Amino acid sequence: MTAAAHPAVSGDEAARPVATYRGPVVPEDLGWTLTHEHVFVLSPELDRDHPHPEWDADRAVDTAVAGLEELWELGVRTVVDLTVPGLGRDVALVGRVAARVRVNLVASTGWYTDDVLPPYFRTHGPGRLVGGPEPLTEMFLRDIREGIAGSGVRAGMLKVVTDAPGLTPDVRRVLESAAEAHLATGVPITTHSNARLRNGLDQLAFLTERGVDPRHLVIGHSGDSDDLDYLRRLMDAGATIGVDRFGMAHVVDDETSVRTVLALLKEGYADRIVLSHDAAFFSRVTPPSWRRVHTPHWRHDHLPRHVVPQLRERGARSEDIDQMMIANARRLLTPAGGTA
Numbered sequence: 592m593t594a595a596a597h598p599a600v601s602g603d604e605a606a607r608p609v610a611t612y613r614g615p616v617v618p619e620d621l622g623w624t625l626t627h628e629h630v631f632v633l634s635p636e637l638d639r640d641h642p643h644p645e646w647d648a649d650r651a652v653d654t655a656v657a658g659l660e661e662l663w664e665l666g667v668r669t670v671v672d673l674t675v676p677g678l679g680r681d682v683a684l685v686g687r688v689a690a691r692v693r694v695n696l697v698a699s700t701g702w703y704t705d706d707v708l709p710p711y712f713r714t715h716g717p718g719r720l721v722g723g724p725e726p727l728t729e730m731f732l733r734d735i736r737e738g739i740a741g742s743g744v745r746a747g748m749l750k751v752v753t754d755a756p757g758l759t760p761d762v763r764r765v766l767e768s769a770a771e772a773h774l775a776t777g778v779p780i781t782t783h784s785n786a787r788l789r790n791g792l793d794q795l796a797f798l799t800e801r802g803v804d805p806r807h808l809v810i811g812h813s814g815d816s817d818d819l820d821y822l823r824r825l826m827d828a829g830a831t832i833g834v835d836r837f838g839m840a841h842v843v844d845d846e847t848s849v850r851t852v853l854a855l856l857k858e859g860y861a862d863r864i865v866l867s868h869d870a871a872f873f874s875r876v877t878p879p880s881w882r883r884v885h886t887p888h889w890r891h892d893h894l895p896r897h898v899v900p901q902l903r904e905r906g907a908r909s910e911d912i913d914q915m916m917i918a919n920a921r922r923l924l925t926p927a928g929g930t931a
């Protein structure tokens with residue numbers, strides 16, 4: 592076949608690579624993927640002035656390296672780190688981890704707030720005191736196109752949040768900028784939603800009204816609810832739901848999540864579900880000593896070690912597991928449209 596007849600290398604048909612800490616990875620190589628995780632959840636101002644007694648950067652890096660290498664042995668190939676600004680994203684620190692592990696780590700951009708943005712954003716942006724273009728959009732695009740904080744690590748996922756306060760003016764700003772950055776680059780969007788308030792529907796409406804194709808959207812934390820009608824509505828609209836808090840016992844018990852997944856698999860929704868933990872190797876919000884007592888299974892290895900075997904025993908077919916853990920993640924992470 593001539594080059595002209597086979598333009599897939601640089602043409603539209605070539606699946607665009609996924610940005611990871613190690614550089615671009617072809618979607619076929621992503622493999623078993625945990626789509627909603629954290630490496631470190633920090634709080635930079637607190638950490639600088641009031642360091643947490645359990646935090647030691649070198650030790651934390653070693654812990655994360657050991658954990659991710661263990662995941663590789665269990666068959667996990669890719670982990671999406673959804674730690675964005677507002678949760679203490681630090682790509683230099685996670686980069687030290689990424690350099691020592693075989694698992695692909697994907698970095699994210701976005702802003703974590705369920706209510707208000709920092710004061711900087713009050714004065715910057717069109718029509719504001721200092722003015723200029725919308726800084727959120729500029730930041731998201733820079734993180735995706737040029738890399739984060741001069742590291743060269745490009746973001747492969749956008750992350751936005753709505754919770755009990757709903758679509759506040761600042762939350763709308765974040766979602767609007769995420770939609771814009773998604774349309775410009777094709778990088779997918781994952782949300783933090785409050786499933787008990789069914790507010791994934793508000794996110795879905797807000798983002799699709801701004802042109803986001805729900806096939807590139809994960810409504811995260813949907814599995815906090817076992818309201819199947821609600822979950823079906825999200826999936827029937829084309830979105831993927833995250834049942835992404837296995838082991839997070841203070842929010843949802845595993846048995847509920849397992850039953851939800853099994854029920855939806857029976858109804859044929861395997862292509863609209865992703866599974867993950869929302870775990871962290873260190874989080875200042877719920878530090879390791881607290882987790883050891885209250886959420887001993889809230890670890891990145893809980894799905895491959897315990898949950899997936901249980902799903903299989905209780906009737907999930909291998910092709911459904913592969914669909915959720917491999918194919919859906921590949922479809923979602925592959926940038927669609929736009930130009931990176």
Ligand SMILES: [Zn+2]
Binds near residue numbers: 628629673869
């Ligand atoms: Zn999370």
